[in-house]
Each structure stands twice: as structure tokens, then as C-alpha cells.
Amino acid sequence: MPGPRSRPDPHRARYGRYAGGPDPLAPPVDLGEALAAVGEDVMAGYSPEHALREFLRRGGADQRGLDDLAAQVARRRSELLRRNNLDGTMRQVRQLLDSAVLNERKQLARDLDDDARFAELQLENLPGQTAAAVNELADYDWRSSDARADYAKIKDLLGREALDQRFAGMKQALENATDADRAAVQEMLRDLNELLDAHRRGEPTDELFADFMDKHGHHFAENPRTIDELIDALAARAAAAQRMRNSLTEEQRAELDALAQQAFGSPELADQLSRLDQNLQSLRPGQDWSGRESFDGEQSMGLGEATGAMQQLADLDALSEQLAQARPGARLDDLDLDLLARELGAEAAADARTLQRIEAELRDAGMLRRTPDGDLRLSPRAMRQLGRSLLRDVAERLAGRSGQRDTRQAGAAGEPSGASREWRFGDTEPWDVTRTVGNAVLRTAGEGRDASTGVRLDVRDIEIAETEARTQAAVALLVDTSFSMAMEGRWVPMKRTALALHHLVSTRFRGDRMELIGFGRYAQRIGIEELTGLDALWDKGTNLHHALLLANRFFRRHPSAQPVLLIVTDGEPTAHLEGDGQVLFDYPPHPVTIARTVAELDASGRLGAQVSFFRLGQDPGLERFIGQLARRVGGRVVSPELDDLGAAVVGSYLGARTSDAPASFRDLFGERGFWAG
Incomplete structure (x- = not known):
């Protein structure tokens, strides 16, 4: 049996995982990958909250996500059920019974008296069921000392298993126990039930609990500090024992019930354990007392071991629920990292801790913010970091292009x-x-x-x-927001392009002015944050005419700046703005729509705008139409692949931005230039 509980030395140093908040020695978390993934989903139309959850579920390139950890939990659970079964105790009892009967028959064969013949007849007619046979032999006068020892082991085994179901480790602790040890355990059970009875009645129990732990605390490895901690630990184990019992077949349950009175050869033990279960069910009704599992493996478990397996299954189920993050208000802070490490290992706990830090730092670092309406949005800081990441991707694509002059200076003739x-x-x-x-x-x-x-x-x-550059530029980026852009998979590349260009202008060319205009059935000036979270709408119409009206109005507000007109579209104009502000939609495009669109484009040309069209898709009719528009104003047409749209738009802006050819992006925004700033 375990010895008396030792009290901790107040002067001894103890070392463990830092628990006073975030680990001050933990390496910094790189939020770039997480923010890029969140931003991608936000641009695809998901809310930032949903996008963050999706990243945490998927994980990163070198970081396991919640789904991977949940799958590992599921495999661990399945393995536990597939490997084990619940008949271990009954098998041990049967083996001891068979050994006892065999040894007794050997002894009876050597004895020649009539009582020996009667005993042989009694053994011959033992019931086939293990429990019934054990009970029938309860008062049998054993002649063989080996048989008597085997039968005593059955009672001892049943008692230790019954206790191990409620108190983990009791089976091993009571191995080779004396009668005094067993009496001490039964005294502990009586005192425990009296303590729980008093607590259930609402009586003060602090002093009773302290006395109980001083006397019996060495039986409780959990070392509970309060009566509630004691009840929680006992109820979790007792509920697992009940679920294990529910998982047995009816025949197995009946046999165990029949054997209960033989535990330690004392019916009082079964009575005290039954009373304990009733107390715990009354005090902790929220525990799962009714569940069951299907164990179908070949490795037999005893009652206590099976109860431990049921507790482990409950822990795995709790981890699965925590990892699912399905309940409202769920946060990764809810994850029990100690339990995760115990069940899946330290590496899994480290992965989960990193995910916790990513979630916390994205929130705490101001990457996400609440709007007055309560919606979660990417903050301006997040938009800047996301724009920087997208611009870096554009830089890598643009720097590899051929045929561009290598102009390293930043406005060589300026101030x-x-x-x-x-x-x-x-x-x-x-x-x-x-x-x-x-x-x-x-x-x-x-x-x-x-x-x-x-x-x-x-x-x-x-x-x-x-x-500084020689001139300022007024840049109007017109992006098609008609439903076809989303339907053909062009929605997110369009947003990525707008965000990259916006970040370039706002950080590197701060003297320039930029107007972002979205055009579907109507056109409207739109902020970069609004565009990033914009959902695709089923709204017929591609109103380039209205977008050009807004662009020209923007150019006129900045007469000293060089107008730069960048148009991203995948369709011919099918709508225009009437004099009363109403929209006329027609497909195929109405001649009036074409005429008004061309007239407004001519106005852009007269304002001196440098025009670039970015045609998406391979529609021959659109190709001819856009080509004609570009020729009218001396503009150019680019038909990029979706992955190259950002590089095409940014490269066009840089080419129009200075009198030189487009600058080499790598040199203009290299490691010691733009990124350092």
C-alpha cells in the first residue's frame, strides 16, 4: 500500500512549465503565413472570423492544424477500442476457479473417505456460469491448500478490481495486502461516504475534509486541495466505471453483480461502493453516467484497467470537442495542453500551443478589429501587412520579366x-x-x-x-465587380491586385493619389478595406461608362498630376448611366451604351490619361472591342494569366509613373530599399 502522504518542503525549488502568462522565452510567431491565408479567404468572401478559424483548422506549411490533431485523437480513440476487450477480470476469475477445482479434485482423489466422494459430487455438479460456481463454493471446506489459496485470490482480485474502478491504482496498491490493510480501506470508504453525505446535505465540510485528507490522503494520487476537487476526481472515475459497466453484455453484467458479494469476502465493501456511486451521481449529475462503448479487441482488460480506458476515451472525446471549436465563443485558449501532451505527446501540444499564440497575437496585435456593427474586420495594420506580402509576390513575378530597362534610381532628376x-x-x-x-x-x-x-x-x-520622382500621378484603378468575375474565379486575383497596388502607392509613392472604383451594374468609389471584404452579388451589368465618369472626375480634381487609368475587366460594357441617374442594361450591348462608354474614354484621353486595359478571359469579341478602345486613346492592352494580373497592373503603373521605361521591381523595392522602410 502507498505510505502516508508526504507534505511538500516549502524551501525546495520546483520547476515546471511557465504558467504566469505567455512564455517570455518562447520564439516569436511568424504571422505572415497566417495573415496571408486569412486575407485570401476574406477576399474570397468569408468573414475574418471564419477565415481565421479555417487557417487554424488547416495549419500552415510546417505547422499542423486543428484538423490534423483531431484526426490523431480519432485514431488514438479507434485504436483503444480496436485493441482491447472488457472480459479480463472474468477470465482471471475463471482461470483461478478452474485451478482451484483442479487442485481440489487431485486432493479428493487421494482421500478415501465418504465425505471426499460427496465433495467430488458437489464439484462435478457446479454450475457452468463462473459467478454461480464461485458463489456456490463460498462456504466450501477446501481440503487442498493450493485450491484454498486460489479461491482466496478470487475474492482478493474482485475486491481490488472493485476498488480500482473507483480509485485508480488501488489494484496494485492492495496486492499482497493484509487483513489490516483491507480493514483500513473499508474504514476510508465509510469516512468518505459520511463526508459526501454531509456535503450533499449542505453542511460545512471544510474541517471534515481536512481531517479526512490527513487520515486517508495517501489513497488519492490526485492530491485534491478542496472537497470539490475530490468530488470531481471521484465522479469522473465513477462515471467511467458506470460507462464501462454499460458497455458489458447483459450476461457479463449479471455475472459481475453476482460476484460483487465475494469481493474481499465482505458484502460491506459492495454496499459502501454502491453508496459512494449514489453520492457521486447526486453531487455530479452532469457527468456522463449513461454512455457505452464497443471494445472488440483481443487484449483483455480488468475492471480497473477498463475503467481507466473509459476515462481515457472521455479525455479523448473532450479533446476532440476542444479541437472542433464548434460551440459559440470557442477559443483555442480552451485547449487543455497538458491533456493533449499526455494523450498525443509533447509535439502535438507544441503544435497546439503555436496555434494558440497565432490566434492570440492576431487578435492582440490589432490585426482584427470590431466594427460599430459588431462585425470582425481586418484592421488597417493587417491590411498593410497583407498588402506588403502581396506586393512581395508581385515583386518576385515582375523582377523575372525580360525586356525591361534596369532603372535603379528613384526619381533621379527630382529633389x-x-x-x-x-x-x-x-x-x-x-x-x-x-x-x-x-x-x-x-x-x-x-x-x-x-x-x-x-x-x-x-x-x-x-x-x-x-x-523624389519628377511628377505626381493620379491613378484610377477600375475593377470589374460584375458576377462573372466571381463565377470565373477572377474575384480574388482582382482583389489581390488592388491591394498590392494600393500598398505600393500608399507606402512608396506617397505623393501620388489613387482612386479605386468598382463597377458592376453601377460604379462606385470604394475603399480598399471595403473591396477586400466585398461579396460577389448577382447583379446584371458591366457599367464601364459610370466608372469612367468617376475616374475623369477624379483626374479633374488633380489637374497637376499625371492621369493613369488602369482598367481590369472580363466583359464588354452592358450598362450605362442615363441623365436621370438610372441605369440602362441591355445584352448584347446597346449602341447607346457603347457610344457613351467611348465618349467618356475619349474624355480621359483628352485629359492626358495613360490608359491600360487588362483583359481577362479569351472571348474574341471582348478582345476586338478592348483593342479598338485602346487604339482610340493610344493605350495598351494586356491579357495576363490570373496569377500574373498583379504584376501586369503594377508594372503598368510603374511604367506610366515615370518618363522612363518600367523600373526593375527587384531593385526599386529590394531588401535594403522598400522592405526596410
Whole structure:
């Protein structure tokens, strides 16, 4: 039996996982992948809350998600049921019974008296059912000492299994126990039931609980600190025992019930355990007392071991529910990481902890915000980071294109911007002398050389002064928001393109002005956040005429800026704005619609707009129509693949932005230029 419970030494240091909040030594979490995935789903029309949940479910490239962990839980549960069965105790009892009967028959065969013949007849006519045979032999006067020992083992086994069902580890603790040990356990049960009876009646039990734990605490490995913790631990185990009983066949239940009175050879033990179960069911009715499972494996489990398996199944079910995050208000903070580590291992717990940190940091870092209406939206900070990520993708695509001049300067003929960058081969801009000399001094000192005797410049020290661009630009990006864009899978690439261009203009070319205009049945000026979360609507009409009206109005508000008109569409104009503000829709396109669209495009040309059309799809009619429009205003037509739409639009903007050919994107926004800013 376990010895008396030892009290912790207050002067001994204890080490464990940090529990005072976020781990201060944990490495930082990279939110880039998570934010990109969330942004992609938001642009596809999902809410940020749903998009975040989907990422946490899927996980990342090197990060398991909730679905992977839930699948591992399901496999663990299935393996537990498939490997084991519940007949272990009955098999052990049958083996001991057979051994006892065999040894007794051997002894009777050697005895020649009439009583031996009568005993042989009694053994010959034992019932076939194990429980009935054990009960019939309860008062049998064994002649064989080995047979008597085997039968005593049956009573001892039943008692230890019955206790192990309610108190984990009791079967091993009471192995080779003395009569005094068994009496102490029965005394503990009586005291426990009296304590629970008092608590159930609402009587003060703090002192009773303290006395009980001082006397019997060594029986409870959980080391409960309050009576509620004690009841919780006991009720969870007792409910598992009841579910295990429910999982037995009717025949198995009947046999165990019949054997209960033989536990330790004392009916009082069965009575006290039954009373304990009643108390616990009354105090914790919310436990699952009625469930059952189907074990169909070959590995036999005893009653206590089977009860432990039922508790493990309950733990796995709890983990499955936590990982599903299905109930309203569910958060990953609800995950029991200790339980996850115990059931699936430390690696699974580490994956879950990382997901918790991703969720918490996306929220706490201000990436998600609530609108006055209560909706969850991507915050401006998240939009900037998402735009930076999308622009980096555009940079990689654009930098690999051929036929572009390698223009490294940022507005070489303009006024100094105050910024500088490292010199690269081919740069012709003036040096930033102060920073160049400062770099040389720092390098010389870092190399351990004496700078008092002079400093020698190295090519690594040189920084050149950046200048503002020659002109400002007024950029109107017109994006088709008709339903065909969503239906043909062009919705998200359109939004990615708009966000990348918006981020480029707002961070690198801050002197430029940008207007984002969406056009479906109507056209409207639209904010980048609104466009990012815009759902596709079944609304007939492609009103390019209205979009051009708004673009020209924008150009006129900025007369000193170079107008840049970028139009992304997958269809001919099928609607226009009438004089009374109403929309006329017709398909095929009405001649008036075509005429008014062309007239407004001509107005853009007269304003000096540099026009680029980005035609999506392979419709020959659209190809001819867009080509004619572009020729009228000296514009150009690009028919990019969807993956290259962002690079095409950004490259066109850069080409129109300066008098030079489109700049090399890698050099214009390289690691030491744009990204560092």
C-alpha cells in the first residue's frame, strides 16, 4: 500500500512549465503565413472570423492544424477500442476457479473417505456460469491448500478490481495486502461516504475534509486541495466505471453483480461502493453516467484497467470537442495542453500551443478589429501587412520579366527625399557624403583599427541620395465587380491586385493619389478595406461608362498630376448611366451604351490619361472591342494569366509613373530599399 502522504518542503525549488502568462522565452510567431491565408479567404468572401478559424483548422506549411490533431485523437480513440476487450477480470476469475477445482479434485482423489466422494459430487455438479460456481463454493471446506489459496485470490482480485474502478491504482496498491490493510480501506470508504453525505446535505465540510485528507490522503494520487476537487476526481472515475459497466453484455453484467458479494469476502465493501456511486451521481449529475462503448479487441482488460480506458476515451472525446471549436465563443485558449501532451505527446501540444499564440497575437496585435456593427474586420495594420506580402509576390513575378530597362534610381532628376540607400553597380546618383563617411568610420572601428590616423573608404561604405520622382500621378484603378468575375474565379486575383497596388502607392509613392472604383451594374468609389471584404452579388451589368465618369472626375480634381487609368475587366460594357441617374442594361450591348462608354474614354484621353486595359478571359469579341478602345486613346492592352494580373497592373503603373521605361521591381523595392522602410 502507498505510505502516508508526504507534505511538500516549502524551501525546495520546483520547476515546471511557465504558467504566469505567455512564455517570455518562447520564439516569436511568424504571422505572415497566417495573415496571408486569412486575407485570401476574406477576399474570397468569408468573414475574418471564419477565415481565421479555417487557417487554424488547416495549419500552415510546417505547422499542423486543428484538423490534423483531431484526426490523431480519432485514431488514438479507434485504436483503444480496436485493441482491447472488457472480459479480463472474468477470465482471471475463471482461470483461478478452474485451478482451484483442479487442485481440489487431485486432493479428493487421494482421500478415501465418504465425505471426499460427496465433495467430488458437489464439484462435478457446479454450475457452468463462473459467478454461480464461485458463489456456490463460498462456504466450501477446501481440503487442498493450493485450491484454498486460489479461491482466496478470487475474492482478493474482485475486491481490488472493485476498488480500482473507483480509485485508480488501488489494484496494485492492495496486492499482497493484509487483513489490516483491507480493514483500513473499508474504514476510508465509510469516512468518505459520511463526508459526501454531509456535503450533499449542505453542511460545512471544510474541517471534515481536512481531517479526512490527513487520515486517508495517501489513497488519492490526485492530491485534491478542496472537497470539490475530490468530488470531481471521484465522479469522473465513477462515471467511467458506470460507462464501462454499460458497455458489458447483459450476461457479463449479471455475472459481475453476482460476484460483487465475494469481493474481499465482505458484502460491506459492495454496499459502501454502491453508496459512494449514489453520492457521486447526486453531487455530479452532469457527468456522463449513461454512455457505452464497443471494445472488440483481443487484449483483455480488468475492471480497473477498463475503467481507466473509459476515462481515457472521455479525455479523448473532450479533446476532440476542444479541437472542433464548434460551440459559440470557442477559443483555442480552451485547449487543455497538458491533456493533449499526455494523450498525443509533447509535439502535438507544441503544435497546439503555436496555434494558440497565432490566434492570440492576431487578435492582440490589432490585426482584427470590431466594427460599430459588431462585425470582425481586418484592421488597417493587417491590411498593410497583407498588402506588403502581396506586393512581395508581385515583386518576385515582375523582377523575372525580360525586356525591361534596369532603372535603379528613384526619381533621379527630382529633389532629394532625405533617404539614402547603398550604392550598386551602375548607379549615377550623387553620394550621401555624411552617411558614406560615417559608414567608413564605423567599419574601421569595428575592424579594430585606429581611426585617428585616417579612414579609407570602401565600396561597401558608399550610400547614394534618393530623390523624389519628377511628377505626381493620379491613378484610377477600375475593377470589374460584375458576377462573372466571381463565377470565373477572377474575384480574388482582382482583389489581390488592388491591394498590392494600393500598398505600393500608399507606402512608396506617397505623393501620388489613387482612386479605386468598382463597377458592376453601377460604379462606385470604394475603399480598399471595403473591396477586400466585398461579396460577389448577382447583379446584371458591366457599367464601364459610370466608372469612367468617376475616374475623369477624379483626374479633374488633380489637374497637376499625371492621369493613369488602369482598367481590369472580363466583359464588354452592358450598362450605362442615363441623365436621370438610372441605369440602362441591355445584352448584347446597346449602341447607346457603347457610344457613351467611348465618349467618356475619349474624355480621359483628352485629359492626358495613360490608359491600360487588362483583359481577362479569351472571348474574341471582348478582345476586338478592348483593342479598338485602346487604339482610340493610344493605350495598351494586356491579357495576363490570373496569377500574373498583379504584376501586369503594377508594372503598368510603374511604367506610366515615370518618363522612363518600367523600373526593375527587384531593385526599386529590394531588401535594403522598400522592405526596410
